[in-house]
Amino acid sequence: MGRLRTSRVLPGFGLSLGYTLAYLSLIVLIPFSAVFIRASGMGWDAFWHAVSDERVVASYKLSFGASLLAAAINTVFGLVLAWGLVRYSFPGKKLVDALIDLPFALPTAVAGISLTALYAKNGWIGQYLEPAGLKIAFGPAGVLVALIFIGLPFIVRTVQPILEDFDTEFEEAAATLGASRWQTFQRVVLPTLLPALLTGFALAFARAVGEYGSVIFIAGNIPMVSEITPLMIITKLEQYDYKGATAIASVMLVVSFSLLLVINGLQAWTSRRLGSAT
Amino acid sequence: MTAAAATTPLAHSASARRLEASLATRDPGWVKAVVLTVGLGFFAVFLLMPLIAVFLEAFRKGWQTYLAALVEPDALSAIRLTLLTAAIAVPLNLVFGVAAAWAVAKFDFRGKQLLISLIDLPFSVSPVVAGLIYVLVFGAQGWLGPWLSDHDIRIVFAVPGIVLATVFVTFPFIARELIPLMQAQGRDEEEAAVTLGASGWQTFRRVTLPNIKWALLYGVILCNARAMGEFGAVSVVSGHIRGETNTMPLHVEILYNEYQFAAAFAVASLLALLALVTLAVKTFIERRAKRAGAEETPT
Numbered sequence: 001m002g003r004l005r006t007s008r009v010l011p012g013f014g015l016s017l018g019y020t021l022a023y024l025s026l027i028v029l030i031p032f033s034a035v036f037i038r039a040s041g042m043g044w045d046a047f048w049h050a051v052s053d054e055r056v057v058a059s060y061k062l063s064f065g066a067s068l069l070a071a072a073i074n075t076v077f078g079l080v081l082a083w084g085l086v087r088y089s090f091p092g093k094k095l096v097d098a099l100i101d102l103p104f105a106l107p108t109a110v111a112g113i114s115l116t117a118l119y120a121k122n123g124w125i126g127q128y129l130e131p132a133g134l135k136i137a138f139g140p141a142g143v144l145v146a147l148i149f150i151g152l153p154f155i156v157r158t159v160q161p162i163l164e165d166f167d168t169e170f171e172e173a174a175a176t177l178g179a180s181r182w183q184t185f186q187r188v189v190l191p192t193l194l195p196a197l198l199t200g201f202a203l204a205f206a207r208a209v210g211e212y213g214s215v216i217f218i219a220g221n222i223p224m225v226s227e228i229t230p231l232m233i234i235t236k237l238e239q240y241d242y243k244g245a246t247a248i249a250s251v252m253l254v255v256s257f258s259l260l261l262v263i264n265g266l267q268a269w270t271s272r273r274l275g276s277a278t
Numbered sequence: 279m280t281a282a283a284a285t286t287p288l289a290h291s292a293s294a295r296r297l298e299a300s301l302a303t304r305d306p307g308w309v310k311a312v313v314l315t316v317g318l319g320f321f322a323v324f325l326l327m328p329l330i331a332v333f334l335e336a337f338r339k340g341w342q343t344y345l346a347a348l349v350e351p352d353a354l355s356a357i358r359l360t361l362l363t364a365a366i367a368v369p370l371n372l373v374f375g376v377a378a379a380w381a382v383a384k385f386d387f388r389g390k391q392l393l394i395s396l397i398d399l400p401f402s403v404s405p406v407v408a409g410l411i412y413v414l415v416f417g418a419q420g421w422l423g424p425w426l427s428d429h430d431i432r433i434v435f436a437v438p439g440i441v442l443a444t445v446f447v448t449f450p451f452i453a454r455e456l457i458p459l460m461q462a463q464g465r466d467e468e469e470a471a472v473t474l475g476a477s478g479w480q481t482f483r484r485v486t487l488p489n490i491k492w493a494l495l496y497g498v499i500l501c502n503a504r505a506m507g508e509f510g511a512v513s514v515v516s517g518h519i520r521g522e523t524n525t526m527p528l529h530v531e532i533l534y535n536e537y538q539f540a541a542a543f544a545v546a547s548l549l550a551l552l553a554l555v556t557l558a559v560k561t562f563i564e565r566r567a568k569r570a571g572a573e574e575t576p577t
Contacts, residue, residue, distance in 0.1 A: 181305055
């Protein structure tokens with residue numbers, strides 16, 4: 001009861017919470033419920049038919065497969081990059097650090113056309129890769145490249161603060177006890193970073209699954225080969241198949257919510273880990 | 279004081295220079311060389327090159343083509359619509375962000391954690407799905423579709439739909455910058471002000487606002503960058519009517535699909551410039567916050 005009294009010293013509770021709830025409902029919750037209400041109203045057979053269509057299933061495989069692979073690649077290189085940024089001093093470090101967030105700030109369509117220009121067969125990178133038999137643009141590999149681009153900052157920015165905060169006493173203790181640098185990294189540093197690495201991986205994966213703008217230009221969008229799931233929603237909409245689009249969207253939403261739960265769990269684990277470490 | 283210390287993790291962490299000087303934390307020279315080569319090489323190929331390519335492609339056919347692409351009527355109308363959209367979406371989400379952070383940080387109530395999760399919801403949704411939900415509500419076959427067409431109001435495939443979709447995808451930006459900061463700052467200062475006779479508005483303006491101004495600015499520039507650059511959600515609700523419902527990113531797409539590459543990259547270069555300015559302001563604000571944090575906690 002005492003808590004209640006002190007909290008009411010400040011004015012504006014009703015106004016701020018009321019406004020928050022009204023705005024949240026109007027912009028997010030009510031439109032959002034439309035997807036599930038529409039999907040539940042369409043009947044199981046029609047729903048199943050829409051979400052298990054051959055072309056749609058191929059798009060799940062590409063979207064989830066490429067997203068997993070991109071997140072895994074980014075986890076490795078993101079850790080290397082974060083380590084370099086925290087542990088070493090080198091010229092241009094501040095610039096590199098600032099530009100890591102580029103994929104957050106650069107509009108996805110701009111990233112998409114730029115990556116396509118680079119990896120097309122007459123592009124800076126494509127001209128060397130295509131003769132070597134590596135076709136990146138206008139195929140599944142292009143999807144992967146775009147997803148690597150948008151996912152990289154998630155890993156760096158979750159690992160970097162943990163690494164900066166890492167108490168060097170542990171490494172000093174390990175060194176005193178005769179461990180080599182590699183042993184120290186493997187047994188002392190890596191276990192501490194593990195929750196952050198997993199969180200970064202999950203964040204990058206979640207973003208990649210829903211990504212649209214940076215992918216569609218470079219993907220080539222060949223049915224059964226290089227169509228991502230968000231594109232399938234657009235395709236259904238263009239055919240005025242609103243039910244099909246809604247069904248696929250509800251599948252994506254269930255995946256997004258599950259990932260959100262996983263990420264929340266991982267973040268709780270991270271803060272528990274760090275809390276007990278100090 | 280403890281709250282302030284907890285929010286400034288950098289205050290006690292060692293600098294890279296010190297880490298490299300200590301025997302226990304120094305990596306062998308070849309490790310440093312390999313880590314930096316691999317890390318920076320990856321950075322250069324995946325982040326730096328796409329950025330540089332935008333500008334080089336934009337100027338490939340010279341200044342005149344570049345400028346012509348920007349002053350062409352459809353491009354100008356796309357720029358205008360993008361500015362208009364951001365000018366509506368950012369203030370709306372600013373007011374919401376402040377209200378939500380005030381409610382969450384200054385009061386106790388049930389379901390607070392759920393509310394915070396719901397505010398974050400738009401971040402975890404694919405932009406395409408975000409566009410779709412507005413088509414399902416306002417589209418011709420949507421919930422309000424028949425009513426809207428009876429009253430001759432167009433939302434989807436018109437400017438209001440573009441604004442709504444943009445508001446949705448930029449919804450959490452400012453709130454999520456403010457909530458953790460205001461929670462860490464607590465309520466003592468505001469409660470003291472109110473006890474001393476300040477009105478609610480005075481308390482907010484003189485006590486809260488100075489404490490949160492950098493986080494607020496930070497949230498605003500991130501929100502603005504996303505509002506101007508959003509593609510997927512806007513693409514679904516826009517209808518792609520040239521000169522009417524095309525924002526800058528959509529205009530880039532149209533030009534690109536028409537093989538007008540130099541023009542597409544010219545418009546794209548404006549957006550890339552916006553991204554660079556955003557990153558510069560962000561870095562500046564972070565440095566300030568870091569310095570302020572270091573001053574507060576004596577080391």
